[in-house]
Amino acid sequence: MTDRFVERKNIREISRSDLNGFGNGGQIVVERMGKSKTLAFVGHMKGKSFTVVDVSEPSRPCVAFQQERYAGTRTHKLRILKKRYLIINCERGDDAIGNRFDSGFRIFDMKDETNPREIAYVKVRGKGVHRFWIDEERMLAYMPCWIEGYDGRILLIYDLKRLHRPRLLSKWAYPGQKVAYGRSPPWTRYGYSYRAHGPPIRVGDRIYLGYWDAGTLVLDCKYMRNIKLVSQRNLCPPYGGATHTVLPITREIRGRKWLIVTDEPMSNDPSEADRKMLWVMDSTDEKNIVPVSTYSVRDPRLATGMGRLGPHNLHENDQALKEDEISASWYSAGVRILDFSDPYRLHENACYVPKPDPKKQAEIQTNDLFIDHRSLIYTIDRLEAGMHVLERNHF
16 A cells, blocks of 8 residues: 555544444444533444444544444444434344344434443334434434335334334335335346435425435425325436435525435446446426536546445535535545535545555545534544544645
């Protein structure tokens, strides 16, 4: 590994934590808890269930708690509710044997971050929940989930008003996903998968949702028990599909409404960088969503074939893009901060590619990022490189 794989522009590293030797994760969220503490929560791909890190002093992150892994179960997605409760997904892990895994989600009371107390486990028949969203205003959870009787994940909505006993409120599936035993929907014959990814984000009476090879979906959720498909923009084919995140921008820019969409690379093939991009879509007319610009990273120094290269997650909590910037995790290309003041012409304001330990992994794989109330950037690696705390330099 040489320094050519380390790229830094207008971002500096404050600290790094290997999370006590479990430096992998699927999602990271950061929240002020109580009057004085700021905590980072990491959902792990393997080894542990989740880790709580005290980042009140960001230059000295300190692991406060690590939850042991549930057998055969991946719990790599999580969210915080009302600055008190931690919700984690439960999904079939790669090492699960038969039905020996947990499927659904768990809720913990984080009053004492060193001793989380589980208050609920909701079991779902199937392979489990993926990247989800918590609606604090309505106390609802929007859960993309593999359940029996459907091909691919569908959307489940849970009522969280009674946290100790969440209840299923409604569900929605793309037409054709509900299948009889032994049958498959028509798109599978072409090698495509239509499934809810997420997070499903509600704005007003609309839910915005990435649906993998079915593209970008807008759902009418005015009546939560009767969700309807409003519109769909699918670019697969000719592009590579795997639509991951659909982020609705909650203010108009240049008099238009916008969606930011990422398509996830699924292999180490460098050519995926040409097929999997970040898209800017004009949603002013929600029934005719129009792609207007793209962004991709095609640096040959990063396209080594030793790791995925392409967009993954966005900083989802900044739906207003207050600084006219998009923040994205980009696997081998680390963190990318894009100027959105002109949606028709994105350009890069800042980037940071951490340097991995070559004894543990050949390539950095920045899986997720989060920006806290101090404007600090937190990242988690998919493999082993741990959590990085970064700071913008506005030069």
